[in-house]
Amino acid sequence: MKANMFYAGVIAVFLSLAACSGTVHQIKPTDVQKNKPAAQTSPAVKTVSSLSHKGLYTVANPDSTLVLVNKYFKLPDNYVPKQLVSVNVPFITGEKSELTEMRPVAAKALEIMFAAAKKDGVQLAGVSAYRSYKSQTTLFNTYVREDGEKKALTYSARPGTSEHETGLAVDVSGINGQYAATPAFATTAEAAWLAAHAAEYGFIIRYPKGKESVTGYEYEAWHLRYVGPAAAKEITEKGLALEEYLGKVSVTH
Numbered sequence: 178m179k180a181n182m183f184y185a186g187v188i189a190v191f192l193s194l195a196a197c198s199g200t201v202h203q204i205k206p207t208d209v210q211k212n213k214p215a216a217q218t219s220p221a222v223k224t225v226s227s228l229s230h231k232g233l234y235t236v237a238n239p240d241s242t243l244v245l246v247n248k249y250f251k252l253p254d255n256y257v258p259k260q261l262v263s264v265n266v267p268f269i270t271g272e273k274s275e276l277t278e279m280r281p282v283a284a285k286a287l288e289i290m291f292a293a294a295k296k297d298g299v300q301l302a303g304v305s306a307y308r309s310y311k312s313q314t315t316l317f318n319t320y321v322r323e324d325g326e327k328k329a330l331t332y333s334a335r336p337g338t339s340e341h342e343t344g345l346a347v348d349v350s351g352i353n354g355q356y357a358a359t360p361a362f363a364t365t366a367e368a369a370w371l372a373a374h375a376a377e378y379g380f381i382i383r384y385p386k387g388k389e390s391v392t393g394y395e396y397e398a399w400h401l402r403y404v405g406p407a408a409a410k411e412i413t414e415k416g417l418a419l420e421e422y423l424g425k426v427s428v429t430h
């Protein structure tokens with residue numbers, strides 16, 4: 178993560194959140210594939226439509242609130258959510274852009290959640306929400322030119338594989354932006370509130386602590402993903418990663 182650029186404005190925020198994650202844990206495609214077909218057939222399993230030459234599955238349910246997007250399951254090329262709306266919550270950039278947009282169902286849930294947090298004395302802010310396939314492509318290609326693909330993949334996501342492209346993911350910080358999208362955010366009162374209450378509003382902490390080998394990402398206390406209240410409740414109560422909930426990896430360990 179290029180954290181040094183973080184506070185330099187909208188573009189810097191955009192760049193620093195290229196992957197929305199730090200170091201990549203090594204999980205191999207076979208870790209996912211060997212469990213196919215999953216014992217419990219999930220919507221995501223049914224909708225895998227193709228496998229590209231890079232070993233990436235393209236999901237056929239990109240509009241589902243349960244769509245799985247990770248290092249091995251990608252959105253269709255040039256996917257754009259059917260509808261995106263500006264989220265009416267404070268963002269640390271202070272400016273409206275695609276980064277302050279989400280799909281309506283997620284935007285509304287986020288607004289309600291932020292209001293509830295405020296009532297509890299916890300003031301939240303958005304850091305970065307939607308990111309287009311086009312923007313991710315430009316960004317990723319820039320990093321590949323600078324550092325080569327192998328290194329770029331350790332801090333940036335291949336186009337189509339960033340969950341932010343779904344319009345269902347958002348990075349959240351405290352209102353002052355301190356520790357935004359950094360591991361230290363996990364120590365804050367805001368992170369504690371989110372961990373305790375996000376599921377009530379349909380969000381999960383998408384990259385939980387201890388699930389790095391399942392999600393492929395380090396713990397990110399700030400990256401929320403909308404999956405709907407029922408799924409969020411079950412995922413959170415059972416301590417699952419989304420991959421496990423969808424039956425994409427073994428849950429026997």
Ligand SMILES: [Zn+2]
Binds near residue numbers: 198
């Ligand atoms: Zn994120």
